[in-house]
Amino acid sequence: xxxxxxxxxxALLFLGISLPLTAYGRxxxxxxxxxxxxxxxxxxxQVILGSAVLHDGRPVMYENWSSVQQVAFFSGLESARxxxxxxxxxxxxxxxxxxxxxxxxxxxxxLLVNWLAWACCVWMAWRLTIRLSGDPxxxxxxxxxxxxxxxxxxxxGDYSAHLLSFAVYFAGVCLLWESRVLVxxxxxxxxxxxxxxxxxxxxxxxxxxxxxxxxxxxxxxxNAWTKVAAGAAFALAARPAWQIWLRLMGVHxxxxxxxxxxxxxxxxxxxxxxxxxxxxxxxxxLLTEFFLFDxxxxxxxxxxxxxxLSRGAPQRWFGAVVLAIPIVAVLPxxxxxxxxxxxxxxxxxxxxxxxxxxxxxxxxxxRLRPAAALALVVVAxxxxxxxxxxxxxxxxxxxxxxxxxxxxxxxxxxxxxxxISMTGREPSAVLFGGDASLVSAGALVTSAYTSVGPDVVSxxxxxxxxxxxxxxxxVLGAMVMKTARARILAVAAVAAVAIGSAAVSAATFRSxxxxxxxxTAIELAPGARLSYRVALSPRFGEELVRLTEASDEVVxxxxxxxxxxxxxxxxxxxxxxxxxxxxxxxLALDRKAVFWRIAGGPEAAAALxxxxxxxxxxxxxxxxTVNVPGWQRVGLPEREAILRGPGGAPAQAxxxxxxxxxxxxxxxxxxxxxxx
Numbered sequence: 001x002x003x004x005x006x007x008x009x010x011a012l013l014f015l016g017i018s019l020p021l022t023a024y025g026r027x028x029x030x031x032x033x034x035x036x037x038x039x040x041x042x043x044x045x046q047v048i049l050g051s052a053v054l055h056d057g058r059p060v061m062y063e064n065w066s067s068v069q070q071v072a073f074f075s076g077l078e079s080a081r082x083x084x085x086x087x088x089x090x091x092x093x094x095x096x097x098x099x100x101x102x103x104x105x106x107x108x109x110x111l112l113v114n115w116l117a118w119a120c121c122v123w124m125a126w127r128l129t130i131r132l133s134g135d136p137x138x139x140x141x142x143x144x145x146x147x148x149x150x151x152x153x154x155x156x157g158d159y160s161a162h163l164l165s166f167a168v169y170f171a172g173v174c175l176l177w178e179s180r181v182l183v184x185x186x187x188x189x190x191x192x193x194x195x196x197x198x199x200x201x202x203x204x205x206x207x208x209x210x211x212x213x214x215x216x217x218x219x220x221x222x223n224a225w226t227k228v229a230a231g232a233a234f235a236l237a238a239r240p241a242w243q244i245w246l247r248l249m250g251v252h253x254x255x256x257x258x259x260x261x262x263x264x265x266x267x268x269x270x271x272x273x274x275x276x277x278x279x280x281x282x283x284x285x286l287l288t289e290f291f292l293f294d295x296x297x298x299x300x301x302x303x304x305x306x307x308x309l310s311r312g313a314p315q316r317w318f319g320a321v322v323l324a325i326p327i328v329a330v331l332p333x334x335x336x337x338x339x340x341x342x343x344x345x346x347x348x349x350x351x352x353x354x355x356x357x358x359x360x361x362x363x364x365x366x367r368l369r370p371a372a373a374l375a376l377v378v379v380a381x382x383x384x385x386x387x388x389x390x391x392x393x394x395x396x397x398x399x400x401x402x403x404x405x406x407x408x409x410x411x412x413x414x415x416x417x418x419x420i421s422m423t424g425r426e427p428s429a430v431l432f433g434g435d436a437s438l439v440s441a442g443a444l445v446t447s448a449y450t451s452v453g454p455d456v457v458s459x460x461x462x463x464x465x466x467x468x469x470x471x472x473x474x475v476l477g478a479m480v481m482k483t484a485r486a487r488i489l490a491v492a493a494v495a496a497v498a499i500g501s502a503a504v505s506a507a508t509f510r511s512x513x514x515x516x517x518x519x520t521a522i523e524l525a526p527g528a529r530l531s532y533r534v535a536l537s538p539r540f541g542e543e544l545v546r547l548t549e550a551s552d553e554v555v556x557x558x559x560x561x562x563x564x565x566x567x568x569x570x571x572x573x574x575x576x577x578x579x580x581x582x583x584x585x586x587l588a589l590d591r592k593a594v595f596w597r598i599a600g601g602p603e604a605a606a607a608l609x610x611x612x613x614x615x616x617x618x619x620x621x622x623x624x625t626v627n628v629p630g631w632q633r634v635g636l637p638e639r640e641a642i643l644r645g646p647g648g649a650p651a652q653a654x655x656x657x658x659x660x661x662x663x664x665x666x667x668x669x670x671x672x673x674x675x676x
Contacts, residue, residue: 006136014122014147022115022156024391027058028431028438031154031390032162035402036061037431039395039417040410041669042338042403044595047557047629047659048419048432048674053515054631055107056448057439059431063087064159065515070094071106073251075509076462076502077452081249086256088246089239092204093161095466099501102508110159117167118156121349122146124170129353131177132315135360141376142356146170148380149352150294150387150401151345162342165205169346172201172211173322181219182314189479191223191231196476198235203242203469206257207346210329212236217321238472245468249461260337267335286334289404290327292397293341294348295386297379302351305358322350341401355379393433410670418547418673422614422662423638424537432674441676442632444656449511457509463502470498521630521656524576527646530618530628532658535638540675541609547673548605548664555595556580556616557661557674558628575622583611595663608662616660630656632676 025031036043036050043050052059066087071094072080093113100109125146129139146152155163175197176182179190194215201208212235219228246253272279291299303323310316326344333339359379362372390398393416400408419432421441428434429441439445477490524530548554558578578596580587585607588599598604608614620626634641634657641658645651662675 006140010122010126010140010143013144014119017147018115018118018152018156021153021388021391022111025153026111026157027060028429029391030059030061030157031398032064032158032160033059033061033431034390034395035154035398037395038674039399039414039671040407042407044557044669047518047631048661048676049438049518049631049659050431052518052631054438054443054446054518055513055515057437057443057445059438059443060515061158061160062519067094067097067110067159067161068106068513068515071098071101071109072509072512074098074462074465075101075505076458076460076465077509077512078456078458078461081251081461084251084253086253087160088251088253089242089255090161090203090205091242091469092200093164095469096164098466098505099497102504105511106513107159111157114156114158114163117164118147118152120167121149121152121163121170124167124174125349125352125356128170128174128177128349129356131174132353133357133360135357137363138353138356138360140356141359142352144380145298145352145355145383146349148384148387149345149348150397151342151348153387154342154390154398154401161205165207166346166348168201168204169207169211169326170349172197172207172214173346173349176211176215176218177318181215181223182318183222185222185224186219186227188227191219191227192234193476193479195231195234196472196479198231199238199472200469200476202235202238203472206329206343207326208238209236210325210346213325213329214321217325218318242468249464257333261333264333264336268332271335283331285406286331287327289334289406290330290340290344292400292405292408293344294351294401295383295397297382298348298351298355301358301379302348302355305354306350309354309357309361319350319354323347338403338407340404345401410668414666414670414672417671418543420540420543420673420675422534422536422540422675423636424539425637426632426676442636442657444516444631444633446516447514450514452510452512454507454510457506459502459506462505463498466502467498470494516631516656518631518659519629520627522628522641522643522654522658524618524620524626524628524643525645525651526620526623526625528620528651529644529648530654530658531615531642531644532617532660533613533615533640533642536608536612536614536675538609538612541605541612544605544662544664544673544675545602545609548602550602551667552601552672553665554598554601554604554608555592555663555665556589556598557595557663558616558618558658575620576626577617577619577621579617581615582607583613585611595665605664614662616658629659630654631659632657 033050033052036046038046049059051062053062053065066085069080069084070088074095075098096113097109100112104112122143126139126143129142151166179194198208198212201211212232216228216232271282306319310319326347330343359372359376362368386397396408396412399411416433419428426441427436429436429438431438474491474494477494478487481487481490578589580589590597639657641654643651643654663671664673666672
């Protein structure tokens with residue numbers, strides 16, 4: 001009875017925390033978007049919005065829009081076969097959203113899958129702790145930590161497969177422990193059931209491949225290598241099989257991760273060429289960058305609790321593998337890819353379990369109870385504060401979670417950049433640390449949805465797109481069921497879902513969310529010229545002077561985003577002539593990396609304050625089109641953008657104002673202030 005009441009209290013706690021954060025932590029407060037907000041040298045190339053597109057005037061992380069296109073693909077939209085990117089190699093998240101989209105719409109369906117994945121993580125943390133300790137109190141503490149995990153809070157408003165990947169890793173760890181492959185030989189049915197789950201997991205995210213490695217290392221001691229090898233091969237075949245299926249459907253997706261791996265391995269080879277010592281020193285440094293994949297006390301406390309309280313070689317070996325495999329798997333990519341914590345966050349389930357065990361034992365021991373109660377309060381409070389820090393303006397934890405402690409130092413020890421409208425007419429948006437909407441700050445609002453006609457949506461395409469993955473789910477169901485009748489029913493149920501859902505999608509998919517591409521807002525054709533004039537308010541000038549110290553630099557940020565611009569490292573920008581004037585005085589500009597530095601620091605700030613006006617002129621002297629970023633709407637007071645064609649001929653008005661910014665940068669490269 002007590003356990004039942006505890007489960008209900010835990011469910012209420014989950015609802016009380018997850019529902020408000022789900023409603024609150026999207027768009028301008030989404031952690032996945034905020035972790036791309038500029039503030040140090042790694043994000044120099046981003047506009048102040050970060051890596052965003054606009055949907056109905058609200059910012060959405062650029063990568064997230066791939067999921068919307070995937071839902072269109074699974075719904076049978078003919079045009080969705082074109083323009084798919086490598087995120088289609090992680091199709092399960094979007095497919096699940098496609099099943100719900102007829103009832104909720106596309107974006108709410110993606111959000112619903114996130115929320116259900118969050119609930120699954122909490123359940124798995126509770127279940128694994130029960131299996132490890134048999135203690136409901138320990139399980140409740142572990143589940144409560146999972147409710148407030150940084151991976152959950154950061155990714156709830158992230159329309160991509162990350163949160164589902166955590167749920168898959170949590171579930172895979174729990175299933176492996178319950179399968180007993182660690183301690184005894186298991187029949188073929190167990191190995192095939194695990195392999196079928198891992199095959200689906202591989203199509204969720206790279207965590208599926210990590211789980212296969214955990215499975216192999218956990219099983220080999222007591223199980224025949226033929227069974228283990230067959231299970232691993234079956235699971236790992238899922239991704240190439242999906243790629244073949246896509247090609248048969250006429251969808252060709254470049255595997256960008258393979259390119260990242262090759263680039264990173266070249267960096268590793270370069271380090272090795274310098275000698276063994278540099279390579280030996282580099283590896284521990286990289287390993288420490290993964291330390292902030294969860295709140296510091298949870299990481300340290302979880303590892304200590306596991307080391308001190310675990311019993312028996314199988315338990316210790318399994319825990320070590322669960323924690324180590326994600327980091328070992330990512331390490332080959334780490335010399336080039338900046339991803340850190342979110343790729344390995346699934347290992348947090350093991351830390352939550354052992355902290356729960358340690359605190360529960362302390363709370364039950366009379367002599368230790370006061371210290372354990374204090375430890376519980378401190379761990380819980382710091383855990384919640386760390387996970388939600390980006391929601392109240394501190395970006396250090398979310399940056400550390402993504403980039404590692406070394407690059408998060410800027411955000412941990414510097415205040416968030418001051419973001420000020422150059423004209424003084426627009427308030428500071430929530431995304432910038434203010435309290436206004438981005439639309440109030442001038443964001444362009446375009447059509448949020450486009451109509452989809454019944455003639456461009458096909459039941460056959462919808463069924464073909466989802467059929468291969470649902471076939472894998474059917475195989476999983478058939479392997480899990482104990483009787484022939486149950487297997488037949490499982491396969492029939494999945495077939496019915498595939499056919500029925502494809503029919504429903506084809507009949508109801510009539511609206512597709514649209515986005516505005518910030519990074520390619522303005523196209524500057526060969527020979528064209530773009531002029532931007534903005535009045536500088538007295539308040540902006542005064543703040544600029546106040547914030548600029550002798551050692552600071554004042555720069556113009558003009559380059560496009562790194563995430564989706566072909567021009568950034570190409571030759572086009574080398575052939576763009578940039579001139580700027582403050583009032584009637586020409587500014588001396590010095591090209592420095594992605595910025596144009598204005599000569600002097602405080603002197604430049606004072607000159608801008610005195611001038612009260614800034615004009616920037618771009619002339620494209622190259623033979624290719626240059627994309628200029630922009631997010632504010634044309635027609636805002638005291639701002640004017642003029643686009644002229646080759647030879648000065650009038651051109652069509654730009655779709656948005658260019659996202660040119662005045663920035664103040666500290667000597668260490670951190671961002672102190674931005675004028676937009």
